[in-house]
Structures are given as C-alpha cells and as structure tokens.
Amino acid sequence: xxxxxxxxxxxxxxxxxxxxxxxxxxxxxxxxxxxxxxxxxxxxxxxxxxxxxxxxxxxxxxxxxxxxxxxxxxxxxxxxxxxxxxxxxxxxxxxxxxxxxxxxxxxxxxxxxxxxxxxxxxxxxxxxxxxxxxxxxxxxxxxxxxxxxxxxxxxxxxxxxxxxxxxxxxxxxxxxxxxxxxxxxxxxxxxxxxxxxxxxxxxxxxxxxxxxxxxxxxxxxxxxxxxxxxxxxxxxxxxxxxxxxxxxxxxxxxxxxxxxxxxxxxxxxxxxxxxxxxxxxxxxxxxxxxxxxxxxxxxxxxxxxxxxxxxxxxxxxxxxxxxxxxxxxxxxxxxxxxxxxxxxxxxxxxxxxxxxxxxxxxxxxxxxxxxxxxxxxxxxxxxxxxxxxxxxxxxxxxxxxxxxxxxxxxxxxxxxxxxxxxxxxxxxxxxxxxxxxxxxxxxxxxxxxxxxxxxxxxxxxxxxxxxxxxxxxxxxxxxxxxxxxxxxx
Numbered sequence: 485x486x487x488x489x490x491x492x493x494x495x496x497x498x499x500x501x502x503x504x505x506x507x508x509x510x511x512x513x514x515x516x517x518x519x520x521x522x523x524x525x526x527x528x529x530x531x532x533x534x535x536x537x538x539x540x541x542x543x544x545x546x547x548x549x550x551x552x553x554x555x556x557x558x559x560x561x562x563x564x565x566x567x568x569x570x571x572x573x574x575x576x577x578x579x580x581x582x583x584x585x586x587x588x589x590x591x592x593x594x595x596x597x598x599x600x601x602x603x604x605x606x607x608x609x610x611x612x613x614x615x616x617x618x619x620x621x622x623x624x625x626x627x628x629x630x631x632x633x634x635x636x637x638x639x640x641x642x643x644x645x646x647x648x649x650x651x652x653x654x655x656x657x658x659x660x661x662x663x664x665x666x667x668x669x670x671x672x673x674x675x676x677x678x679x680x681x682x683x684x685x686x687x688x689x690x691x692x693x694x695x696x697x698x699x700x701x702x703x704x705x706x707x708x709x710x711x712x713x714x715x716x717x718x719x720x721x722x723x724x725x726x727x728x729x730x731x732x733x734x735x736x737x738x739x740x741x742x743x744x745x746x747x748x749x750x751x752x753x754x755x756x757x758x759x760x761x762x763x764x765x766x767x768x769x770x771x772x773x774x775x776x777x778x779x780x781x782x783x784x785x786x787x788x789x790x791x792x793x794x795x796x797x798x799x800x801x802x803x804x805x806x807x808x809x810x811x812x813x814x815x816x817x818x819x820x821x822x823x824x825x826x827x828x829x830x831x832x833x834x835x836x837x838x839x840x841x842x843x844x845x846x847x848x849x850x851x852x853x854x855x856x857x858x859x860x861x862x863x864x865x866x867x868x869x870x871x872x873x874x875x876x877x878x879x880x881x882x883x884x885x886x887x888x889x890x891x892x893x894x895x896x897x898x899x900x901x902x903x904x905x906x907x908x909x910x911x912x913x914x915x916x917x918x919x920x921x922x923x924x925x926x927x928x929x930x931x932x933x934x935x936x937x938x939x940x941x942x943x944x945x946x947x948x949x950x951x952x953x954x955x956x957x958x959x960x961x962x963x964x965x966x967x968x969x970x971x972x973x
Contacts, residue, residue, distance in 0.1 A: 503556060516832070536734075561615065565612060599926075610641035669937055712810065721758045745902070750809065755904060792839070800881045865919045868916070
C-alpha cells in the first residue's frame with residue numbers, strides 16, 4: 485500500500501500538522517483536546533485477504549506502518565521494535581483466540597507481564613519512546629493516572645530505563661491487591677508511585693491541569709502513557725483486525741465481507757475508539773460497548789445523556805470504574821466530521837459542569853455505529869459462573885461484563901461474536917472466589933506479597949496538582965545534578 489505522510493491534529497481544532505513523534509511525546513494537546521490522525525487510511529478486501537495469512541506481530545507492523553511514516557521510523561526498525569516489545573509475552577503469538585460454545589470466541593489479550601491487555605500497547609509504546617529518546621539524546625517524564633491496570637503495565641514497560649522517569653497515581657483502596665502491588669513493589673530509581681485518596685476520575689482533574697501547562701510539559705519532557713496517548717490506541721487497532729481476519733475473513737465471498745460483532749468491556753473507551761477507527765478503515769464490525777454500573781457510555785447511547793453520576797461506584801470490575809470515558813471525545817470528533825470547534829464547545833461544557841446532553845444529530849450518529857449494555861455486580865458473577873459451567877473456562881470480572889451480553893442477547897444470523905478479554909482472572913482472586921470458583925495463582929502473582937513496597941500517599945486534603953508538580957520538578961533537578969556529576973567525572 486502506498487503510504488502518504490501522516491500528520492496529527494487535536495480534536496479541539498487548536499493544533500494540527502504534528503508528527504507521530506510529536507504526539508507520542510505528548511499528553512493532552514495544548515488546547516485541551518486529544519490527538520488524532522488527520523486522515524484515516526482504508527483497507528481493501530484484497531488487502532484484508534492478503535493480511536489474513538499474517539501473524540499478529542506481522543499484522544501489528546502493517547497497521548503501525550500506516551500511521552508511523554517511514555521517515556520517522558524506517559520499516560526495518562519498526563519491525564525490530566515491535567518484535568522486542570512482544571518478546572516478553574508468555575505465549576509466542578502474544579495474543580490468543582479461544583472458541584467457546586454457542587459461537588462465542590474470546591480474544592485473550594492478557595499474556596504480558598502484568599496480565600492485562602494494556603501490556604500490548606504499553607510495551608510497543610515504550611519501545612517507540614526509547615527509539616526516539618536514544619536517537620535524540622533526551623529524557624522524558626511520564627505522568628500516568630490509573631484505574632487499576634494501566635499503572636502496573638506502564639511501570640513494567642519502562643522499569644529501570646535511564647532515559648525515562650515515570651510518575652503513577654492510583655486510587656487508594658479502590659483497586660485489587662494484585663493491581664496495587666504490581667505498582668508499589670516495582671522499586672527502581674525511575675519509578676515514583678502515589679496512592680490518592682479518591683477515584684480515578686478525581687485523579688484525572690489535576691493531571692489534565694498539569695498537561696495543560698506548556699512550560700511544565702516543555703521543560704520536563706512531560707508525557708502520558710494513558711490511552712490519552714495516540715500510540716496506545718494505534719496498537720489496539722490490531723486487536724480488532726486480528727480477530728476479524730481470524731474469525732470472519734474465511735467466510736468472505738469476493739468483496740462481500742461478513743460482519744463480526746465485538747463485545748468490548750469499556751471504561752476509558754480506548755478500545756471502543758480503536759474498534760470504531762477500524763470500522764472506518766473498512767472492517768465491518770458491530771461494536772458493543774459493555775460497562776458496569778458506571779454507565780455513562782450506556783446512558784449516552786440510550787438517551788444522549790453524557791453526564792457523570794454523583795460518584796464513581798465501586799464494582800467487581802474496578803479497572804472500568806470510570807465516569808469520565810475521555811476517549812469518547814475522539815469518537816465524537818470522528819462522528820462530527822472532525823468538527824473541532826463543536827467538540828471543543830461540548831467537551832469544555834462537560835468538564836465544567838460534568839453534564840452534557842448530546843446534540844440530536846450526534847446522538848443519532850453514535851447509535852448508528854455503537855450499541856451498549858450495562859451489567860451489575862450480580863450479572864458479572866452470573867457470567868463468570870455460567871462461562872465456567874458451559875466451557876470450563878475462567879474469565880476475569882471485566883471480561884464477564886462483555887460475556888454477560890452474550891448470554892442475554894442472541895447472535896444475529898450469519899455473524900460471529902467475539903469478546904475482548906482484557907485481563908487474566910488471576911488478578912481478581914477475590915472476585916473469582918465470590919463467584920464460587922477457584923483458580924491457581926501464577927508464581928509471579930504469589931510472589932508479590934513477599935516483596936518490599938514503596939509509594940507516597942496523596943491525602944484528600946492535599947493539593948494534588950501542586951504536590952505532583954513539585955515532585956516532577958524535583959525529578960528533573962535530580963537528573964540534571966546527576967548529569968552534571970557524570971560530566972565532571
């Protein structure tokens with residue numbers, strides 16, 4: 485495929501013409517928006533047929549090469565970076581499709597070091613970072629807020645790297661013990677972990693303010709590894725394409741491509757955004773955004789009510805206990821015909837009031853490309869039990885949010901159905917036991933309880949923005965002093 489030079493812009497119209505490197509080393513755009521490619525490539529049936537013979541790793545290279553120009557990362561280098569990123573996964577292909585009873589397939593994305601789907605995009609993104617930092621002789625400070633899995637995955641991807649410091653903030657007492665200890669036991673000079681007395685949405689507020697300070701971003705090389713970062717979304721495109729080529733492409737007849745329904749456990753909406761982009765690229769996907777009791781995405785689809793509830797509800801699927809699904813801004817931008825002025829107005833109102841009624845035309849367009857469902861804690865346990873009873877296959881509570889839909893909605897004739905499995909059940913032993921099921925914990929998970937921990941608490945009464953700002957500034961000061969000392973030596 486002939487590649488045009490890809491550029492990136494903000495969803496709020498204030499920034500355009502940026503390179504992949506520019507957006508890789510960014511968080512939110514200076515105008516508060518999120519970065520997106522200025523053009524979306526399309527894939528022909530002929531290309532899909534050719535690609536259906538590729539491995540997941542090869543497919544990921546093809547997708548990334550569409551959005552990362554050869555001038556920035558030459559193809560040979562790109563292949564090497566992706567190969568290195570996936571080398572630590574516990575299975576050769578990095579991902580696995582499992583076919584269960586009643587035409588349900590599960591796409592296992594949890595075979596990385598922290599047993600979560602985020603390891604896939606995080607490991608690739610960290611390789612891209614190292615490539616540019618070493619090439620330019622520069623440093624970066626990564627700032628990450630997490631609802632559970634992102635923090636541990638981000639830390640593991642850059643642990644011990646001399647070119648990077650990482651600051652991670654997690655919601656204290658709102659994640660599982662395994663999720664917490666994967667962060668607090670990762671002790672290295674470049675790792676800085678904070679436990680905040682609040683929700684993941686509370687954490688996002690000061691982080692947005694820090695990223696909106698251009699001087700702080702510039703002077704300290706501040707960047708994000710949340711799915712705010714376009715590189716995370718980019719890698720997640722391959723999940724949907726791989727599932728489609730494996731499950732539905734064999735049934736294709738000429739240019740007539742069959743539809744694949746994908747059940748997507750949804751929190752920050754990064755995966756659902758990636759799925760919609762693949763749909764725009766020509767893959768016939770029927771996307772179902774599945775949420776827990778934090779149901780803002782479901783309410784937006786049902787009635788156009790894109791408003792936060794009074795508080796984030798703690799559920800058995802904590803990684804999607806989110807009331808600000810920030811990646812929906814990217815979906816709104818695409819649906820609106822890339823109308824950055826409208827998106828800016830809508831999202832600034834949402835950030836100011838935490839309430840938004842979608843314009844009728846935008847709501848209608850959203851309903852044409854997505855459907856949704858909401859699942860209670862009882863529904864999560866029900867889906868976990870039934871999946872085990874029917875298949876002797878154990879799923880995590882987040883995957884159960886998707887699988888619940890399978891047990892309550894029949895598959896349309898002629899379609900396949902796939903559920904994204906976002907994490908290993910080994911990370912959620914308490915929920916597995918609550919469902920009346922058992923599992924044998926991997927040795928690496930058992931060992932977490934024996935390791936030393938290190939973290940700092942952000943009390944509810946603290947000024948989180950100021951405290952994090954001072955810490956970021958102190959990191960840079962220490963690194964400059966260290967560099968000066970090495971120069972003198």
